[in-house]
Amino acid sequence: MSDTSCPYDPFKDVRKQKGIHIGHFDGEEIPMILRYHDVRSAAKDWATYSSDTPFRVPIPSEEDVRSYRQLPIETNPPDHTEYRELVEPLFRRPQQQDYIEEIEKMIDRLLESKLRAGIPVEVVSEFALPLQCKALTRLLRVPESEADTWLLWGMHPFLGEDRQEKGADLERYLERKFIEAKQSAPGDDFFSILAHAEFRGRPLTLDEMMGFGNLAFAGGRDTVINMVTAVIGYMAEHPEAITKLRENPKLIPTAAEEFARIISPVSRIGRTCPTGAHVAGHTIKPGQRVALTWASANFDDSVFDAPDEIRLDRKPNPHVAYGFGPHVCLGAPHARTLIRSLLKIISIRLERIDLLTSKQNRLAGPNIDRHGYYDSLEVRFLGLKSLASNGDR
Amino acid sequence: MPKITYIKPDGTPLTIENAEGNLMEIAVENGVDGITGDCGGVCSCSTCHVRITPEWIERVGPASADEKNLLSYEDSADGRSRLGCQVVLNPELDGLIVEVVGS
Ligand code: HEM
Ligand code: FES
Numbered sequence: 088m089s090d091t092s093c094p095y096d097p098f099k100d101v102r103k104q105k106g107i108h109i110g111h112f113d114g115e116e117i118p119m120i121l122r123y124h125d126v127r128s129a130a131k132d133w134a135t136y137s138s139d140t141p142f143r144v145p146i147p148s149e150e151d152v153r154s155y156r157q158l159p160i161e162t163n164p165p166d167h168t169e170y171r172e173l174v175e176p177l178f179r180r181p182q183q184q185d186y187i188e189e190i191e192k193m194i195d196r197l198l199e200s201k202l203r204a205g206i207p208v209e210v211v212s213e214f215a216l217p218l219q220c221k222a223l224t225r226l227l228r229v230p231e232s233e234a235d236t237w238l239l240w241g242m243h244p245f246l247g248e249d250r251q252e253k254g255a256d257l258e259r260y261l262e263r264k265f266i267e268a269k270q271s272a273p274g275d276d277f278f279s280i281l282a283h284a285e286f287r288g289r290p291l292t293l294d295e296m297m298g299f300g301n302l303a304f305a306g307g308r309d310t311v312i313n314m315v316t317a318v319i320g321y322m323a324e325h326p327e328a329i330t331k332l333r334e335n336p337k338l339i340p341t342a343a344e345e346f347a348r349i350i351s352p353v354s355r356i357g358r359t360c361p362t363g364a365h366v367a368g369h370t371i372k373p374g375q376r377v378a379l380t381w382a383s384a385n386f387d388d389s390v391f392d393a394p395d396e397i398r399l400d401r402k403p404n405p406h407v408a409y410g411f412g413p414h415v416c417l418g419a420p421h422a423r424t425l426i427r428s429l430l431k432i433i434s435i436r437l438e439r440i441d442l443l444t445s446k447q448n449r450l451a452g453p454n455i456d457r458h459g460y461y462d463s464l465e466v467r468f469l470g471l472k473s474l475a476s477n478g479d480r
Numbered sequence: 481m482p483k484i485t486y487i488k489p490d491g492t493p494l495t496i497e498n499a500e501g502n503l504m505e506i507a508v509e510n511g512v513d514g515i516t517g518d519c520g521g522v523c524s525c526s527t528c529h530v531r532i533t534p535e536w537i538e539r540v541g542p543a544s545a546d547e548k549n550l551l552s553y554e555d556s557a558d559g560r561s562r563l564g565c566q567v568v569l570n571p572e573l574d575g576l577i578v579e580v581v582g583s
Pocket of ligand 2: 523527564
């Protein structure tokens with residue numbers, strides 16, 4: 088990650104000049120909405136910018152990798168509101184103190200195992216992926232051993248050459264879990280909550296449960312992994328940031344938001360305009376899809392002072408990395424707890440992180456592409472001797 | 481140290497003595513319904529929306545530009561609206577009463 092030429096904001100010129108970039112995805116022309124206020128307004132206006140389109144909220148579409156409409160994301164209010172309420176309490180738990188402490192311990196144990204070995208660590212596969220899987224077991228309230236199965240799906244169950252195979256694997260796994268939960272007494276884990284939920288006076292169908300399951304496993308995966316890896320990459324290049332957070336822990340939540348803004352792990356999400364729309368001087372035809380480009384909005388200099396600069400104390404920071412409006416990220420409390428805990432444990436435990444090798448993700452294509460994510464990142468963690476030994480947390 | 485009263489969305493008051501920090505932090509620490517403070521106070525999430533009671537408006541002062549921007553997207557916002565995370569308590573605000581808007 089470099090502070091000056093910002094790989095995370097390739098949209099600068101076209102955002103200023105036109106406000107819209109016409110993207111091409113699988114042969115479909117999709118206007119990408121780039122300016123901050125246009126993105127926030129469209130995200131709020133769900134009637135004009137509809138999510139009621141199975142498989143077509145993600146860009147590119149996902150007809151070929153899953154057979155279930157994802158819930159609650161691929162619906163509009165009022166259905167959306169009622170679906171979302173079923174799982175909202177579970178997704179809010181990460182704001183409770185006991186949850187935060189467990190995630191901190193989880194990160195501490197993982198980091199300590201890498202410290203003790205003292206050997207190079209490939210962060211994506213040996214740190215971020217296991218952490219994402221383990222933390223998800225906590226969110227969904229299932230045994231930590233389930234993570235062993237999830238690890239096999241890699242970065243994203245719907246990406247890569249074997250995407251169809253992995254997608255089918257995930258669906259078989261989820262189906263088995265929901266059927267088992269349905270046959271057992273009600274519990275408080277994700278599968279059981281849905282298997283025994285009541286929606287408008289009836290139980291959910293298996294298709295509906297699968298829709299929830301699908302999103303929980305796909306939506307929170309590469310997002311979290313990219314974010315964890317980028318944070319560690321940044322800390323490796325900026326050892327002074329570790330000291331700064333150690334000396335001023337109040338900055339941790341603020342820094343976590345700045346990383347979310349800069350990294351914007353979900354670059355864009357789709358909407359369909361059933362009756363057309365007008366945005367940034369552009370006409371969207373009825374039935375056409377658009378992209379809400381969160382990653383561009385987060386660098387709009389009409390809102391953010393020096394948007395290319397990573398300022399760990401940026402405040403206010405009205406970013407939209409977790410979306411906005413009715414569909415604002417359900418996993419955000421979990422993601423925020425995870426990133427804040429990561430920053431806390433790094434600052435308490437580590438003296439510095441040595442960067443050994445890194446390979447950044449450089450997608451090429453007909454669209455404006457963002458860089459900055461790591462395909463691989465090899466580092467060595469160096470513990471802070473004085474604090475590590477006296478058990479002071 | 482100042483005292484503050486939150487009128488919760490269901491109409492019941494909750495008074496907190498010796499409060500310190502901003503109106504979002506104090507609410508989260510004391511489990512006030514309707515304020516979750518998701519973004520930790522950087523003015524990004526609007527989950528700390530309160531209305532200042534009329535007699536306190538002048539002393540609390542107006543919202544900043546960023547705050548007004550965010551509030552402009554809230555259907556329930558009006559001239560008394562503030563984002564709790566942007567209002568820091570000080571001795572002059574001892575006795576402050578605010579209404580929690582909730583979602
Ligand atoms: C840093 C990590 C993450 C980022 C940046 C992120 C970003 C987003 C964004 C931008 C949206 C809005 C989509 C839309 O408007 O259509 C969203 C929705 C959603 N996210 Fe996340 N997400 C993250 C992590 C997670 C995690 C860990 C989970 C769950 C395990 C999750 C589950 C969801 C769900 C269920 C929705 C749909 C909510 C709805 O439709 O009401 N996300 N996320
Ligand atoms: S806590 Fe997020 S805007 Fe106030």
